[in-house]
Amino acid sequence: MQFGSPGSVRARYHHLDHESFSYIITTVNNSNEEKQGTVRLFLAPKYDELGNVISLDEQRRLYIEMDKFHVDLRPGKNTIVRSSTDSSVTISSTYTFKELLHFEDMNNDRTEFCSCGWPQHLLVPKGNDKGMVFDLFVMISDGAKDFVPPSAPGQKLCNDALSYCGVMDEKYPDKRAMGYPFDRTIEAQSPAEFLTPNMLISNITVRFQD
Numbered sequence: 001m002q003f004g005s006p007g008s009v010r011a012r013y014h015h016l017d018h019e020s021f022s023y024i025i026t027t028v029n030n031s032n033e034e035k036q037g038t039v040r041l042f043l044a045p046k047y048d049e050l051g052n053v054i055s056l057d058e059q060r061r062l063y064i065e066m067d068k069f070h071v072d073l074r075p076g077k078n079t080i081v082r083s084s085t086d087s088s089v090t091i092s093s094t095y096t097f098k099e100l101l102h103f104e105d106m107n108n109d110r111t112e113f114c115s116c117g118w119p120q121h122l123l124v125p126k127g128n129d130k131g132m133v134f135d136l137f138v139m140i141s142d143g144a145k146d147f148v149p150p151s152a153p154g155q156k157l158c159n160d161a162l163s164y165c166g167v168m169d170e171k172y173p174d175k176r177a178m179g180y181p182f183d184r185t186i187e188a189q190s191p192a193e194f195l196t197p198n199m200l201i202s203n204i205t206v207r208f209q210d
Contacts, residue, residue, distance in 0.1 A: 015121060015122075016121060016122055016124075016126055017121040018084075018121065018123065018124040020083065020084050020085055021083075021084045022081055022082060022083050022084065023041065023067070023080070023081070023082045023084075023138075024079065024080070024081055025039065025079070025080040025081075025082070025138060025140075026077065026078070026079050026080075027073065027077075027078050027080065027140055028076065028077050028078070029073040029074060029075050029076060029078060031075060032075055033075065034072055034073065034074050034075065035072075035073045035142075035143070035144075036070060036071070036072060036073070036142075036143030036144050036147070037070070037071045037072075037073050037140040037141065037142070037143045038068065038069070038070055038071075038140065038141045038142070038143045038146045038174070038176075039067070039068065039069050039070075039071055039080065039082070039138070039139075039140050040065070040067075040068050040137075040138070040139045040140075040141065040180070040181075041065070041066040041067040041068070041136070041137070041138055042063040042064065042065055042066060042136075042137040042182065043063065043064055043066050043125070043134050043135070043136055043137070043204075044059050044060075044062040044063040044064070044134060044135050044137070045059075045062060045125075045132065045133070045134055045135075046059075046133045046134060046135050046203065047133060056186050056188060056189070056190065056191060056194055057185060057186045057187075059135070060182040060186050061182075063137065063179075063182045064125075065089055065163055065164075065179065066084075066087060066089065066123065066136075067082065067084075067086070067087045067088055067089065067163075068088045068089075068162075068163045068174070069082060069086070069088055070143050070146075070147075071140075071143070073140075084123060084124075085120065087120070087123055088161065088162045088163040089117065089118050089123070089161055089163045089164050090117050090118050090119065090120040090123055090160070090161060091115065091116065091117030091118065091119065091120065091160045091161055092117075092120070092160050116160070116161055116164065116165035117160045117161030117164060117165060118161065118164060124206060125206055126206070126208050127205075127206030127207055127208045128207075128208050129207065129208050129209070129210075130207070131205040131206070131207040132205065132206050132207075132208075133203055133204070133205055134203070134204050134205070134206055135201050135202070135203060135204075136201065136202045136203070136204050137199070137200075137201050138199065138200045138201075138202070139181065139198060139199045139200075140198050141176065141180075141198065145175065146174055146175050146176055147175070148170075148171050148172065148173050148174060148175055150167075150170055151169075151170060151171075163178075
């Protein structure tokens, strides 16, 4: 490759990607009035490299946040459907080198802050060709206690990846610590001892196909 030669250079690269999917969560609001909830989704491997089940306190360091969002829960049974493309940790769009070079499709309001977020195509771990087992952790916390009111009304810029990047010119939009509830030591010896009625762990398998 001659770096000093005129003209453009084309390059092709491969990266991980995954099929779009949806979470379907069924929950029950036992009160007689509508409640606000915060749905928190995390993913971690179930087994270590030797095939042993990972302890809960060790596993908490491996959990990655997949999504976090607010829901309104009517009294009784509720079915929540959430697309992976709406994840609060990923950026909805990325710019090509050409766009970045020429500042195409950008204006003065969209700063570098708007490029914050995890790439959507890297949301799901690679797994392996035989199928790697993960624990999908789901928790619905009290949305009224989690809510952080904005300092000013109106639509904010750069609402991508709120869990990782926060909101521009605002407080972090969650009163809970980042990574909650895995931000602290877990003394429980088993998932059954750790889980409360607003939590659930479900086994899923991620299979890599080249």
